[in-house]
Amino acid sequence: MSSGDFTAIQLEISEGVAVLTLNRPDSLNSFTVVMHGEVKTALDRVENDPSVRVLVLTGAGRGFCAGQDLSDRAVKPGANAVDLGHSVETYYNPLVVRLRNLAMPVLCAVNGVAAGAGANIALACDIVLAAKSANFIQPFCNIGLVPDSGGTYALPRMLGLPRAMGLALLGDKLPAEKAADWGLIWAAVEDAELQTTVMAMARKLAVAPTKGLAAIKKAFHASLDNSFTDQLTMERDLQRDLGNSADYKEGVAAFLEKRKPVFKGR
Template structure:
């Protein structure tokens, strides 16, 4: 039986592919456990300096496989909060906390939790044919996997409410123009462009990128004074890394830098 999530190592970066194409890569428990294990492994692997997340087949991820979360035969409703607590919340936290860039290549529909998992990644590319759908309201649910946190911060309250309440598909190009994603690219160019981006980021000062990620995430709830102090502290740490020394040396020597990605 083929794995529900595939991993392909490419030297200093890894490609992680959601692999239930017959179900538009909708999550079941097995897929959650496999993805959590892989992300934990890649997060702890210092040799892996960037992660690319994508989907197999014609979709990125349709969110939760509802066949796994239907009411019991006696009509008892499932505990959807337990599912979120056990699987989705740890997944979003893990993606946000990885101390290396996480690129998402949205190759088709990204619906429900699938859309919000994409938005939790650091840089999102999408095929022009891709669509993002906050499908929760269609079945009487609330956006999860960070949707109610990320959407208003990315596009503002008015658009966030409309996306969540109307559950209308949002085309990739409009998602780009609204600031939900980094870039919409031609379908046939998506894989190559996403892989090239992952390969590039894997050569960059990994610890410095991790500190950038940390600072930007913290800015959502910090005051200006707190953020200024955080920038000072993170800059102090960045200035002590081997990659800062290498970057300055390369600049002064008019050569391309060779970053190690190490924190010390």
């Protein structure tokens, strides 16, 4: 399935995998209000299509996403200030929450620079692979802002406070290989191998028991704020629900019968 009614993104759906490509390469796929609207529409389609079991997010051209297109909300000297809180609340916060809560694995293929909100949108995905030439940048400090789109939440938890603080205060580039070494992303791969690597991973997940994978996402995210006893209770409740699922029964039967399972997923 191909969706040709977008101008700022592309959406392709095939064999259980939806590929959402940010498609403003001349602007390093920076976000505008139009792009936000199209991404929302695409995610609506993904969620409402029962054939989709994995989402891949990537960018067209030489970059993944440079964050906000500043020309879309330009502030001229002496003009009234733009309400950036409204922009974050209306567009960016719902997007990262939705990616995090989507009931399927969300892979991000960072094919070039991921800066500002673009970097933090990537980090809201479940598994991030990046081309070795890619960089992650938190440039908010250069224009007097704080990392948004979940940046101040994700970075200290992923990297620890010293590294997170250094990235945010200095705005330096973090090369993909170093990001992988630090544990910020899953892996850095050769540029020419990024697309084939992420699609092979997506196809593997597309035939997995995706209801269980969605529960793993839910449990891991909850663990960041739950007490130990609360987390144990959540594990019990999730396991009880999943133990009654068709996928669990199929997985056990396939194991005992020494055959490949066929999961229904979501």
